[in-house]
Amino acid sequence: xxxxxxxxxxxAEARVYKRTWRGSVFSSFLNPVLYLLAMGVGxxxxxxxxxxxxxxxxxxxxxxxPGLLVATAMQTGAGExxxxxxxxxxxxxxxxxxxxxxxxxxxxxGGHLLWSGARVLMVSVxxxxxxxIFRVSPLxxxxxxxxxxxxxxxxxxxxxxxxxxxxxTEAALPMYFxxxxxxxxxxxxxxxxxxxxxxxxxxxxxxxxxxHGVEMARAIVLxxxxxxxxxxxILYLTALTVLGAALSIRPLRSELKP
Amino acid sequence: MSDVLIRAQSLxxxxxxxxxxxxxxxxxSQGESFGFLGPNGAGKTSTMRMIEAVSPVTxxxxxxxxxxxxxxxxxxxxxxxxxxxxxxxxxxxxxxxNLMMYGRYFDLDRDVIRERIDELxxxxxxxxxxxxxxxxxxxxxxxxxxxxxxLINEPEVYILDEPTTGLDPQARHVLWDRLxxxxxxxxxxxxxxxxxxxxxxxxxxxxxxDKGKIVAEGSPRYLxxxxxxxxxxxxxxxxxxxxxxxxxxxxxxxxxxILADRALVYTDDAEKTVAMVADRxxxxxxxxxxxxxxxxxxxxxxxxxxx
Numbered sequence: 001x002x003x004x005x006x007x008x009x010x011x012a013e014a015r016v017y018k019r020t021w022r023g024s025v026f027s028s029f030l031n032p033v034l035y036l037l038a039m040g041v042g043x044x045x046x047x048x049x050x051x052x053x054x055x056x057x058x059x060x061x062x063x064x065x066p067g068l069l070v071a072t073a074m075q076t077g078a079g080e081x082x083x084x085x086x087x088x089x090x091x092x093x094x095x096x097x098x099x100x101x102x103x104x105x106x107x108x109x110g111g112h113l114l115w116s117g118a119r120v121l122m123v124s125v126x127x128x129x130x131x132x133i134f135r136v137s138p139l140x141x142x143x144x145x146x147x148x149x150x151x152x153x154x155x156x157x158x159x160x161x162x163x164x165x166x167x168x169t170e171a172a173l174p175m176y177f178x179x180x181x182x183x184x185x186x187x188x189x190x191x192x193x194x195x196x197x198x199x200x201x202x203x204x205x206x207x208x209x210x211x212h213g214v215e216m217a218r219a220i221v222l223x224x225x226x227x228x229x230x231x232x233x234i235l236y237l238t239a240l241t242v243l244g245a246a247l248s249i250r251p252l253r254s255e256l257k258p
Numbered sequence: 259m260s261d262v263l264i265r266a267q268s269l270x271x272x273x274x275x276x277x278x279x280x281x282x283x284x285x286x287s288q289g290e291s292f293g294f295l296g297p298n299g300a301g302k303t304s305t306m307r308m309i310e311a312v313s314p315v316t317x318x319x320x321x322x323x324x325x326x327x328x329x330x331x332x333x334x335x336x337x338x339x340x341x342x343x344x345x346x347x348x349x350x351x352x353x354x355x356n357l358m359m360y361g362r363y364f365d366l367d368r369d370v371i372r373e374r375i376d377e378l379x380x381x382x383x384x385x386x387x388x389x390x391x392x393x394x395x396x397x398x399x400x401x402x403x404x405x406x407x408x409l410i411n412e413p414e415v416y417i418l419d420e421p422t423t424g425l426d427p428q429a430r431h432v433l434w435d436r437l438x439x440x441x442x443x444x445x446x447x448x449x450x451x452x453x454x455x456x457x458x459x460x461x462x463x464x465x466x467x468d469k470g471k472i473v474a475e476g477s478p479r480y481l482x483x484x485x486x487x488x489x490x491x492x493x494x495x496x497x498x499x500x501x502x503x504x505x506x507x508x509x510x511x512x513x514x515x516i517l518a519d520r521a522l523v524y525t526d527d528a529e530k531t532v533a534m535v536a537d538r539x540x541x542x543x544x545x546x547x548x549x550x551x552x553x554x555x556x557x558x559x560x561x562x563x564x565x
Contacts, residue, residue, distance in 0.1 A: 005332075005365065012359045019350060093346035099312055100340040101363035101411075102332040257312050258273065 005103050009111020010118070012098075013084075017119075028123045032068065032130040039191070040064045040134070054193050058222055065136045066221040067190035069127045070149045070213035073120045077153035078181050080116035081160025081244075082173045088112075089255050090170065096256055105252050109245060113158055120153030121146065137221045145217035151237040152213030158244025159209075165251035189214045209237055261288040263415055263446055264309060268318035271304045278304040280470035281318060286415075291447040293461030295454065295551060297561070301470040302450035303343060306419050309448065311335055323414065336364055339413030343420045345400050349393040353384065353403050356392060357410055364411040371410065378406035382436060398429025405436060415446045422456060434459050454551035466551075468559045478551055485554040487512045489528035492545040493521045493535060503539055510534050515556055524553070 017024070044060035055063050088095035098108055124146040132139035163176060187197060188210035194202055205211050212233035219226035226233075264286040271279035279301040286292045294302040307313035308320055311327035311334040320327055322334050347356050354375060361371035379385045382402040387395060392403065401421065408416060421437070422430040437460055441447055451457050457464050458478045466474040466481070474481055491511065495503060504516050511525030525531040528546035535544060555561075 005363070008362050008365060011362055015355055015359050016348060016351065092348060093344060094348050096344075097342070097346040097360070098363060100310060100335065100338075100342065101360065102336045102365070103363050104332055257314070258307075 005107035006110030006114060009098065009103060009108055010114045013111065013115035014118075025122070025126065028126045029130065032072065032127045035068055036061065036065060036130065036134050039068075054195065056224070061134065062136045062222060063218070064191065065131045065134065066142070066145050066217035067214045069124060069131060069142070069145055070152050070217045071185050071188075071190045071210060072127055073124045073149035073153035074156050074210045074213070075181060075185065076120050076123045077116055077156035077158075078160045078177070080112075080119055081157045081162075082164050082176065084112065084116070085161050085164040086170055086173060089165070089168070099256050105249060105257065108256075109161070109248055109252060112161065113154070113241075113245060116157035116161075117150065117154050120150055120157065124149040124153070131221065141221055141223075145220045148213040148216035148220070148233070148237075151234060151241075152209050155209040155237045155240035155244065158241045158248070160244070162244045162247035162251075165248050165255060168251075168255065184208050184210050209240055212236055262286070263288055263323055264448070265321045266305075266318065267320075269305070269308065269315065269320055270317040271301070271308060271313065272316045277470050279308070279316075282465075282467075282470075282472045284465055284472065284475070286446065286448060289444050289446055291441050291449070291460055291462045293457045293464030294448070294450040294467055295452070295457045295461075295464050295555065296450075296467035297452055297555075299469075300467040302467055303419055305467075306417055306448070306450055310338060310340055310417060336411060337414050339408035339411065339416040341401075341404050341408045341416075341418040341421055343423065345397075345404065347392045347400060347403060347407070350391065352389050352391055353379070353395070354388050356403065357407055360407045361410040366411065374410055374412075375406075378409055381409075381439075382406045383432070396429075398425050398432065401425060401429070401433060402436070405433065409440075413445070415448060416440065417448045419450050420452070421449065422451075422453070430456075454555065457551055464551075466555060466558055468555075468561075473558045474554065481551060481554045482549050485557050486549040487524040487526045488549060489525050489531075490547050490549050490553055491523040491525060491528055491531045491535065492543075492547065493523065493539070493541040494519065494543045495521070495539075495541050506538065507535070513557075522553070522556070524549070 040061035044064065047060040095108060099105070125143065128142040128146050129139065131137060131142040136142065164173065187201070188194065188205050188208045190210070194205040194211065197205060212228060215226045215228055216230055216233055218224060262285045266282060266284050268281045268283065269279060270277070270281050282305070294305060296302050304313065308315050308327065309322055311322065311331040314328065323337055325334050327334055348359070351359070357375045357378070358368070358371055361374065379388055382405055384399060384402055384406070387399060392400060395403065418437070422433050425433070434456070437447065441460070447460065449460055461478060463477050465472045474485065476484065493507065500516065500521060504521065507521055507523060508514050510531050511523040513524040515522040523531055532544055532546055535541065
């Protein structure tokens, strides 16, 4: 529901972000560098020494980098949907303040998701630049992988927003990260192909938004054939985003406009 | 009566089974300063939030600026100023950023907002705090920032929910002074409060609310004259004595109220009552004063406003 007022909410979030952008950009840069050094180069040397057939001849660093790009987007989206929302409705009550103005719940949600998308875009682009610096792929190729990362980040932001609005308790958020976000991060094909998972777990990995983004990003960066047709993944991730937004409206209304 | 800006008829607000606002009627006219007086939980805030087109009306009718809040929420809100009960400024941002951000929600031009910020900070006497973080301000200053914020869209009706609750006396007086100036400029004010002095200072007309209902309506002077004798003599007795003397002070005035810590004797002639007390009893302290809205409230509901 991108009414113009949603853009005003987006602008407000940007104003808040402006206060901490330096630290945020710096850590968005440092985080992938550290991960790619430790896991990609460090651990990767051991992995590559074994020449595992599952990696189809690519180095572990190259296998890992596009996956981690999408995983970072996924976590950024989840973070926006969790902490930003809890802050708005509980801690700072800034969302309540907005609703005393012409801003309605739909523009509030629209602006929030738009901003979450912008945050995902920022960390993803920085990550793509780091991938190019590590010479995994040319810059244009890693920048193309930002697109699936954005889709995954948006889906997670939207679904997490719905979750936060439904639970309304801050104690639920660490649990959500521990039992949903971190397992998804570890077992959706970022660090190893999901074929390594026990058979019964593979379908679970298949329905995670992260898996679909990782497959697309890896296909783009390494020039491989994706395991799932991209249009299926794109449609699926878009549907999850819409679903999250649709599930958010009602609890948002009852929380802020009782 | 001049133009009616807000009209409520049989207005009801329910939360599940709980009736927060129980079929109330009122009208607020252009340029008027209208108050809702009542204790916590009386239904004041629920009423405000319906007027603000934030909370849907359960039943009855409500018209705000001639519009129906159910259909025209954004249009109504663009013409209202709101000072909420809680401080919901963004503490991490500067005063300027908070005001600019809020002004942008009304889709105002940045240059227009910039000009208004200068005017409003001058009005609330915070020019020197323009670039301070909100978290560094005192409670009274934060309230003043919120007062300024609520005026950024030059509202036709300015709604203040408990504007001075939790402030020290000096900060309250600064705020009252600012609100009085607004009133003089012809801004229509709607104020909720559980402080009778605030209602007396600021309101031309008010309704007294209790348990979701309006129990009295009129100007502060009218309410005091109608519901309570002119004077009150407050008597404090040593612990335990109050209960013993309770029956013997009943005839000292028109009416007596025995509270936890003191007895209130309502009378039209405080001097005579004080003299009679001196003849019969030895209270710790005797205080003769004029009746206030607090006494009106006590009379109407049998309870104190601030417990």
